[in-house]
Amino acid sequence: MTEREYNECVNHYADNVYRFILKNLRNEEDARDVVQGAFEKMWVNRLQVDNEKSKSYLFTVAYNHMIDHIRKNKRISLKDDFAEDSRGAAQQHSNAKRILDEALAKLSETQRSLVMLKDYEGYNYAEIGEITGLNESQVKVYLHRARLQLRAYIVRPENVI
Amino acid sequence: MHINRQNYETFFLLYADNELSATERKTVEEFVDANPDLAEELQSLLDVILPAEISTADFKSNLYKKEIELDSLQESMLMALDGELDPGHAKKLQSAIQADINLQKEWNTWQQTKLDPKDKMVFADKKSLYRKEEGRVVSISFWRVAVAAAVLLFGLFIGINYFKKQDAAQSGFVKSNANPGQSKETGSNPVTAGQVNTPQTVTEEKNANAEAQQSTASADPVSDKQKTVSESQVSGKKQPVNTGNAEKSIAVKAATNNKREEKPVTNSKTSLENINNPSGNESTASTVTNKKGVEVTEVEKIPEQQLASTTTDKKKIAAPSRPVVDYNSIPPMETNSYAKTASFSDGDPGNDNKVLYMSEGTINRTKLGGFLRKVKRTIERNTSVKTGNGIKIAGFEFASK
Numbered sequence: 001m002t003e004r005e006y007n008e009c010v011n012h013y014a015d016n017v018y019r020f021i022l023k024n025l026r027n028e029e030d031a032r033d034v035v036q037g038a039f040e041k042m043w044v045n046r047l048q049v050d051n052e053k054s055k056s057y058l059f060t061v062a063y064n065h066m067i068d069h070i071r072k073n074k075r076i077s078l079k080d081d082f083a084e085d086s087r088g089a090a091q092q093h094s095n096a097k098r099i100l101d102e103a104l105a106k107l108s109e110t111q112r113s114l115v116m117l118k119d120y121e122g123y124n125y126a127e128i129g130e131i132t133g134l135n136e137s138q139v140k141v142y143l144h145r146a147r148l149q150l151r152a153y154i155v156r157p158e159n160v161i
Numbered sequence: 162m163h164i165n166r167q168n169y170e171t172f173f174l175l176y177a178d179n180e181l182s183a184t185e186r187k188t189v190e191e192f193v194d195a196n197p198d199l200a201e202e203l204q205s206l207l208d209v210i211l212p213a214e215i216s217t218a219d220f221k222s223n224l225y226k227k228e229i230e231l232d233s234l235q236e237s238m239l240m241a242l243d244g245e246l247d248p249g250h251a252k253k254l255q256s257a258i259q260a261d262i263n264l265q266k267e268w269n270t271w272q273q274t275k276l277d278p279k280d281k282m283v284f285a286d287k288k289s290l291y292r293k294e295e296g297r298v299v300s301i302s303f304w305r306v307a308v309a310a311a312v313l314l315f316g317l318f319i320g321i322n323y324f325k326k327q328d329a330a331q332s333g334f335v336k337s338n339a340n341p342g343q344s345k346e347t348g349s350n351p352v353t354a355g356q357v358n359t360p361q362t363v364t365e366e367k368n369a370n371a372e373a374q375q376s377t378a379s380a381d382p383v384s385d386k387q388k389t390v391s392e393s394q395v396s397g398k399k400q401p402v403n404t405g406n407a408e409k410s411i412a413v414k415a416a417t418n419n420k421r422e423e424k425p426v427t428n429s430k431t432s433l434e435n436i437n438n439p440s441g442n443e444s445t446a447s448t449v450t451n452k453k454g455v456e457v458t459e460v461e462k463i464p465e466q467q468l469a470s471t472t473t474d475k476k477k478i479a480a481p482s483r484p485v486v487d488y489n490s491i492p493p494m495e496t497n498s499y500a501k502t503a504s505f506s507d508g509d510p511g512n513d514n515k516v517l518y519m520s521e522g523t524i525n526r527t528k529l530g531g532f533l534r535k536v537k538r539t540i541e542r543n544t545s546v547k548t549g550n551g552i553k554i555a556g557f558e559f560a561s562k
Contacts, residue, residue, distance in 0.1 A: 003294045010290045018284035032286065039290045096273055097280075104276070118243055119276035125245060144239050150274040 001046040001054060009054050010039065016055075017062045020116055024066055024109060034069055038062035059121070060131045063113060070109055096154075103153035111146035114139060164192045169199060177206040234264075238271050318529070325527045 001009075017038060022031035038061040042049060049057050104112055110132065117128045125139045134142070153159065164172050169192060175181050176189045193200045237254050240246040246254065258264045284290075 003292065007291050010287055014284040014287050014290055015282060019280075019282035022282055032284070035284060036289065043292050097277070100273065100276070103274075115276060120278050120280075122244075122278070125243075140245075143243065144236070147239055147242070147271065147274050151270055154273055155270060 001042075001049045001051050003046075005051045005054070006043060006046055009042070009058065013055050013058055014039070016121060017058055019120065020059065020113070021062055021066050023104065023116055024112055025069065026105070030069060030073075034062055034065045037065050041065075055121075056123075056127060056131055059117065063131055066113075067109065099154055099159045100150065103150045106153060107146050107149060110134075111142055111149070114143045115146050115150070118143060164188060166196065166199075169196075170202075173199075173203045173206050176203065177210050235267075238268060242271050242275060318533075321529055322527060325529075 014035065018031060018035050021034045022028060025031050025034070038058055041061050042054070042058055104115065107115065113132060114128055117123045117131060123131070125136045125143075128134070128139045128143075129136050132139070172181070172185070172189050172192070176186060181189065189203075193203055234254075234257070237246060237250060241251055241254055258268050
C-alpha cells in the first residue's frame, strides 16, 4: 500500500469505521481514539497490507482495538448502560430508528458488531467471520439471534407505535 | 416376599421410598386393596415424602447450547434479510409473502430490525489521519555548506564582473559607431577614424565612375573619406585611377574648406604618433594586416591631401573605438557587400589582429567591486586586520584588481 492509497483509505473508510466504533462504544472520544489507532496500525504495516483488502483489514484492526478498549473500560461501560437505561425509561420513544438504536444497544458487542457489519458495510458471513475471528456458521447463528432480540424489543407493547 | 398385617409397615415405607420393585409394589397395592383400613396409613406415609418442588427443567433448558431452532420459513426470512438467500429460494419466499398477509406483517417486522446504511456519521478530524512518507534526509555539515556558499559567491562575483566588462566593451563600441561627433569630443584622430572605416570601404565598388565619386564626395564627406581609403588599398592596376578620383574629390573638398585644410594634417600626424600608445590616444588606434600578412599602418598609405579632405568635417566623421579588419576574410575585389567584410576579432582565436579597447580602466570599476572594497575597508578599520590587496571572505581572498 502506497502513501496515496493509504490517504484514499482515509477518505473512503474513516467515516464508516468511525460509525462502526461509535455505535458500539457510544463515546465519541473513545471512538476517535480507536479509529486513529486503527489507521495508525495500518500506516505502520502498510507495506504488508494489500490495497484490495484494506477495508476489511481496517475493520478487523478497529474491531480488535474496540474489544480491547471495552475490556479495559468495562466498569465505565456498565455505568453508561445504566445511564442509557434510565434515560430510555424516562423518554417516550416515538420513532422506529430510535427504538432500533436502543434495541441495538441491548445487544452484546459481538452481536452488535455483526449486525452493523452486515447492514452498514454489507459484508457476507464469511467476511464478517474474517473480521471478527468467528467461523461462518457462528456468524450466521449469532446474527440470527441478534435479529430475534431486536425484533423482540421492537414488538414490545411500549415500543409499538 | 409375604406381606401380612404384622409386617405391612416395613413394606409401606419401602413403597413410599420407591425402593420396591414393580412386582413388590404391585403386591403392596393388592394388599392395600384387600385391607382398605390400611390404605389411609399408606397415604399418610406417601404424603410426608418431599415432592420435587424445584423443577430443573427450565434451568437446564437455559443451560443447553443448541443451534438456533427456527422454522424453515423464519430462517428463510432472516437469510433473505441478510441477502444470503440464493435467488431460487428468495423468489419462492417473495411469492409466499405476497400470498399471505400474516407473512407480510412478519416480513415487515423483520425489515424493521435492519439498520439503514444511509445513517452516516462523519469523522471530523480526517487531517489527523493523513500521513506523508518522509523523504530521505541527508545531513550536511556546516563546513560543507560554508564551502558551497563560498564557491557560489565566488562564481557569482566572477560572472557579474565578466558580463559587466563585456557589456561595457560592447556599449563603448556601439557608442563610438553610433555617435560620429564623439571623435571630436574625445580628441580622436579623423585619420584613424578613416582607417577604422576602411573595412566598409575596401569592398566598395571599384568600378564607380568619377562623377559618382565627385557627387558623393561633395554630399557626404564620410563616404568620400571611405572611398579614398579604399583607393589606397586596391590593386596596382586600379590604384592610379582611384587615386585620380581621390584627388578629384580632394580638390572639391579643398575648394569648399580651405581654412580647415591644414589642421587635419597635423592631427593625422599626431594620431600616427599615438597609434598603439594607450596613454596618448586611448580612443582610437588600430592596425590592419593586408592579404600578404604584412602589417601596415593604413594611415601611412593615405596621402596627406586625402587626409586633409577627409578631416575637414570632423563633426560628421565617426570614430569607432575598436573595429578590426580581417583582410584574410575579405573576398576578391568583385565582392560588393559591406557586411561580409567587417568582422570582430574578439572571439576569433585564429585572428592575430590586436584589439585595443576603449576606456578599459573605467570599465573595471563596477558597482559591486566598489561595494566590496568599501566592505573591505570597513572590516579593516573595525577589526584592525590587515589584508592584502584582495578581499577576504570566509578564508578566501579575492583580488580586487
